[in-house]
Amino acid sequence: MLYDVIIAGAGPVGLLLACELRLADCSVLVLERAEDPYSPLKELPFGMRGITVPTAETFYRRGLLDDIAGGTTHLAVGEDGAPRRRAGHFAGIEFEDSNIETSRWQYRLPSPADTNMAAEMKQIEAVLTDRARSLGAEIRRGHGVDDFGQTENGVTVRIGAESVRGRWLVGCDGGRSTVRKQGGFDFAGSEPLFTGYMAEVEIADPEAIRQERTITSTGFYLQPDPGMIAMLEFDGGAAHRTAPLTLEHIQEVLRRVSQTDVTLTALRLATTWTDRAQQATTYRDGRVLLAGDAAHIHSPLGAQGLNAGLGDAMNLGWKLAATIRGEAPEGLLDTYQDERHPVGAQVLEWSRAQTAIMLPAPQSLAMGSIISDLIGTPSGATYFAERMWNAALRYDLGGAHPLIGRSVPDFELLDGTRVAELLRDGQGLLLDFDGELAQAGALWRDLKYVPGDVRERLGLAAVLVRPDGVVAWACDERPDPAELTRAAFRWFTSAAQVPAM
Ligand SMILES: Cc1cc2nc3c(=O)[nH]c(=O)nc-3n(C[C@H](O)[C@H](O)[C@H](O)COP(=O)(O)OP(=O)(O)OC[C@H]3O[C@@H](n4cnc5c(N)ncnc54)[C@H](O)[C@@H]3O)c2cc1C
Missing domain, CATH: 3.50.50.60 (FAD/NAD(P)-binding domain)
Structure with missing residues (x-):
């Protein structure tokens, strides 16, 4: 076959x-x-x-x-x-939900998928x-x-x-x-500077290992839950997949990084990674x-x-x-x-x-303290959330409208249907809030034409959505069918398959 x-x-x-x-x-x-x-x-x-x-x-x-x-x-x-x-x-420097100004993300509507999750x-x-x-x-x-x-x-x-x-x-x-x-x-890309570890262990003297992230001269460690160790050692990535993940090895690294005499009595599970970036x-x-x-x-x-x-x-x-x-x-x-x-x-x-800020060097610590100040401000928290959650991802697709290249807002039609439901079968959509584009909408076989108003328009009149939920074209008023046709030709089908308008 x-x-x-x-x-x-x-x-x-x-x-x-x-x-x-x-x-x-x-x-x-x-x-x-x-x-x-x-x-x-x-x-x-x-x-x-x-x-x-x-x-x-x-x-x-x-x-x-x-x-x-x-x-x-x-x-x-x-x-x-x-x-x-x-x-x-x-890099372990936290930002708070209450500081994030989601109103800056202009084209978002509340939806079950509007924040990060696990x-x-x-x-x-x-x-x-x-x-x-x-x-x-x-x-x-x-x-x-x-x-x-x-x-x-x-x-x-x-x-x-x-x-x-x-x-x-x-x-x-x-x-x-x-x-x-x-x-x-x-x-x-770049070669690694550290080996990172996550290990589930039994500790004879658990109080020796602090819960919060603790930076030392060779890396950092924390014990987020009893017996769970996360740590990172700046060894050039040497231990990743080379040293056997034994109790002795994990204890040795933990002692070096934490600068304590901590004793591990059992190792349940461990994994390593590096910051190789390629x-x-x-x-x-x-x-x-x-x-x-x-x-x-x-x-x-x-x-x-x-x-x-x-x-x-x-x-x-x-x-x-x-x-x-x-x-x-x-x-x-x-x-x-x-x-x-x-x-x-x-x-x-x-x-x-993040690696640069975590390096055990006074310069990195200084930079970390500046980031810590910035991340505590609304603008800082919003920036970091935007980057980390990828909440404002925009592809450069050309086109003047600021929504083009972004994720389509989860519009709700007057009958309660959400855009996410319309996208379920993987077809593109033409959302036509004033119902003026029926002729153009009928031309593309793989495009679902959806006429009708929505509860919150965000100032828009029509939106062309790719199957992956990215906006290919949008307009605020009086849609121009010629503009729409150009966008649809670009994303949806070869010109030969669409009769001339
Ligand atoms: C500790 C840790 C925490 C992480 N946390 C996060 C996180 O919070 N968020 C996040 O976004 N990412 C996180 N990641 C990264 C994330 O797990 C990976 O980026 C993701 O698993 C990549 O998915 P993938 O399908 O590309 O590759 P993989 O998940 O590696 O899957 C590849 C598959 O290909 C198979 N395979 C390999 N070679 C062949 C072959 N020759 N022929 C056929 N099959 C083959 C493998 O068996 C495997 O099933 C984390 C990674 C680690 C190690």
């Missing part, structure tokens, strides 16, 4: 991409090296993942938000149900696996991609002695991606594409990697599907790199900036 798309990796990014491609009716094979999806590192507390606004919106718009985040903490509410105080942190990796993967399978994606576990070759017309992927054929291959196979390496993609210089080579950690790696500081990867999948899915169906406007697939590469680069910068 010739698959439209072969995806390497059934992590969250590969699974979401499979769902998006199946929504558009492409045949999809997902190859996953691991036999068993289970890992204790995907369960709480190790498997806790911060979810930014665009990711929450993605899940909401595909009807998955309750299943994914419903069982875990909605970070807007504290454990006692009272509004939370801490909204996030930059979810469990195991749950994210389970929900996406179920959905991918129920939409008809084939997922083969215990089948790792070993190598591949491509021609002008397709790819041949080797799994051990077996081969499978597809029209496209997408590497969603994580930070050590085989697809990226075998494909010869350039992976450029990004593929191109996300596409012919019929091979990269997404998620395969395309960009960095430290988990700031909770961005999964979010960046899911953003890649949401952006790529509909564009690749339109290309496969032969309906894509010229250059549509190239906009995947144009839009997502800068987002990946920003995430790497965010991670590097």
Whole structure:
């Protein structure tokens, strides 16, 4: 069988991409090296993942938000149900919810996805696996991609002695991606300065290890919950995946970093990471594409990697599907790199900036104290929330209207239907609040024409929304059908398929 798309990796990014491609009716094979999806590192507390606004919106718009985040903490509410105080942190320097001026984010309406959240990796993967399978994606576990070759017309992927054929291959196979390496993609960036640790341990003298983040001359440590240790040692990343994660090693590092004689009596689970920050210089080579950690790696500081990867999948899915169906406007697939590469680069910068502030040097401490002052102001907290939650993400799509390139507000139609519900099947939308664009709206087969007023217009008259929820065109009054037609041609279909107006 010739698959439209072969995806390497059934992590969250590969699974979401499979769902998006199946929504558009492409045949999809997902190859996953691991036999068993289970890992204790995907369960709480190790498997806790911060979810930014665009990711929450993605899940909401595909009807998955309750299943994914419903069982875990909605970070807007504290454990006692009272509004939370801490909204996030930059290099461990916290900012508060009450300082964030969300009114600055002009085009947002209240929705279940309007803040950052947390979810469990195991749950994210389970929900996406179920959905991918129920939409008809084939997922083969215990089948790792070993190598591949491509021609002008397709790819041949080797799994051990077996081969499978597809029209496209997408590497969603994580930070050590085989697809990226075998494909010869350039992976450029900075080398690590530290090894980070998370460990669940038993401590003979727990009072020796402070609960709050404590900076020392070689790194920092904290004990957020009894027996949970998070620490970071500036060792140039030397211990990551080289030193065996034994009780002795963790104790040695903890003693060095905390400058105490703490004694550990048992090690239950531990993991390490570094701040290596690298990004593929191109996300596409012919019929091979990269997404998620395969395309960009960095430290988990700031909770961005999964979010960046899911953003890649949401952006790529509909564009690749339109290309496969032969309906894509010229250059549509190239906009995947144009839009997502800068987002990946920003995430790497965010991670590097945090490392710079955490270095055990007087200069870094001084910079940290300035950041601490700034983050305590409304403007500072709003800036950090905006960057960390990605709440004001805007692609540079050209066009004069300030909403173009941003996430569509969750408008509510007068019958109570929300825009997120209209986006559930992955089709683009033409929202026409005054019902003046019926003729243009009828022309594009894959565009849902939605005439009628909404409860809060935010000053708008009409909005053209891509399948990924990004606004392609908007106007405040008296829509110009010619302008709309140009935007629709750019994003929705090749000119040949639309009769002349
Ligand atoms: C401690 C820690 C905390 C984190 N916290 C956050 C957070 O709060 N928020 C956030 O956004 N991100 C966070 N991250 C990052 C996040 O987990 C990753 O960015 C995310 O898992 C990337 O998803 P992915 O699907 O691209 O890759 P992965 O999750 O790595 O999945 C890749 C899949 O590909 C499979 N595979 C590998 N090689 C092959 C092959 N050759 N063929 C077939 N399959 C293959 C693997 O088995 C795996 O299932 C954290 C990471 C760590 C380590």
